[in-house]
Amino acid sequence: MFKVCPVSAWFMFISMDKGAFSLSSGNAPYLFYLEHIFPNIPSFVILKIKSFEQIHYNKGDLMESKRIAGEKAVEFVKDGMKVGLGTGSTAYWAIQAIGRRVKEEGLQVQAVATSVQSEELAKELGIPMMPFADVDMLDLTIDGADEVDPELHLIKGGGGALLREKIVAAASKQLIIIVDESKDVKQLGKFPLPVEIVPFAYELTVKKLKKLGCEPKLRMNGDQLYVTDNGNYIADCHFDAIANPVELHDTLNGIPGVVDNGLFIHMANLVIVGSADGSIRSISK
Numbered sequence: 001m002f003k004v005c006p007v008s009a010w011f012m013f014i015s016m017d018k019g020a021f022s023l024s025s026g027n028a029p030y031l032f033y034l035e036h037i038f039p040n041i042p043s044f045v046i047l048k049i050k051s052f053e054q055i056h057y058n059k060g061d062l063m064e065s066k067r068i069a070g071e072k073a074v075e076f077v078k079d080g081m082k083v084g085l086g087t088g089s090t091a092y093w094a095i096q097a098i099g100r101r102v103k104e105e106g107l108q109v110q111a112v113a114t115s116v117q118s119e120e121l122a123k124e125l126g127i128p129m130m131p132f133a134d135v136d137m138l139d140l141t142i143d144g145a146d147e148v149d150p151e152l153h154l155i156k157g158g159g160g161a162l163l164r165e166k167i168v169a170a171a172s173k174q175l176i177i178i179v180d181e182s183k184d185v186k187q188l189g190k191f192p193l194p195v196e197i198v199p200f201a202y203e204l205t206v207k208k209l210k211k212l213g214c215e216p217k218l219r220m221n222g223d224q225l226y227v228t229d230n231g232n233y234i235a236d237c238h239f240d241a242i243a244n245p246v247e248l249h250d251t252l253n254g255i256p257g258v259v260d261n262g263l264f265i266h267m268a269n270l271v272i273v274g275s276a277d278g279s280i281r282s283i284s285k
């Protein structure tokens with residue numbers, strides 16, 4: 001269906017059925033992934049392409065929307081805070097902005113990260129990191145999402161980090177979600193719901209997922225199964241429309257073999273939506 005053809009480390013074209021999508025030096029978050037999780041590029045890029053296909057946005061506008069949302073959220077970070085760092089191309093901008101404030105303003109924070117990639121980025125930027133053993137409660141976590149509904153329920157896990165993200169979000173007094181406007185939806189489910197499953201008897205677990213009325217697809221990394229930072233697999237479950245996210249969340253987590261799923265229910269306190277025209281909208285409950 002598509003081919004990934006790296007032309008150089010700084011320039012890349014992906015040919016697809018519906019045309020071409022380019023990754024260039026203007027797309028710093030994607031380059032971050034290129035450099036840091038090279039073996040995982042195909043599955044990550046596939047999900048990104050799907051989201052671009054869904055919404056037909058200009059990629060430059062989309063990246064700008066992510067940047068302004070990420071930078072706005074960082075205004076909530078204050079001296080002395082313990083901060084959770086999210087994962088993905090939107091969280092990238094928030095981490096960059098925190099790093100800048102640490103360097104330029106001497107902002108005093110201690111951070112934990114929701115993925116190996118985000119931790120590496122934070123360390124590169126000089127953000128002080130703390131061990132999880134020292135965490136009781138974080139003041140604030142800033143993270144992206146794949147979909148946000150009017151109740152502020154979320155789908156997360158497009159980048160494979162849903163389990164660590166949920167653990168960190170659940171240990172945070174405040175969860176700020178940063179998205180571009182394409183993620184703001186009336187109903188969850190167009191984005192395939194990522195479900196993290198243990199490798200043992202995964203075929204059986206996938207059959208049980210299918211019985212819930214979805215089309216589960218095991219996430220791939222090239223010709224290998226994609227493996228999360230926690231050593232598990234991900235089944236991307238195509239529901240198309242999720243009528244009752246609260247019930248589905250509990251049903252999924254009741255299946256033996258399911259570690260957790262990408263539905264974040266009643267977790268987000270504030271959603272910051274960046275738009276291509278440069279405007280920012282905040283939604284809170």
Ligand SMILES: O=C[C@H](O)[C@H](O)[C@H](O)COP(=O)(O)O
Nearest residue numbers: 088089090144157158159161
């Ligand atoms: O596992 C990844 C996370 O849940 C991301 O926060 C989510 O996929 C959104 O990613 P992005 O900001 O790159 O669209």
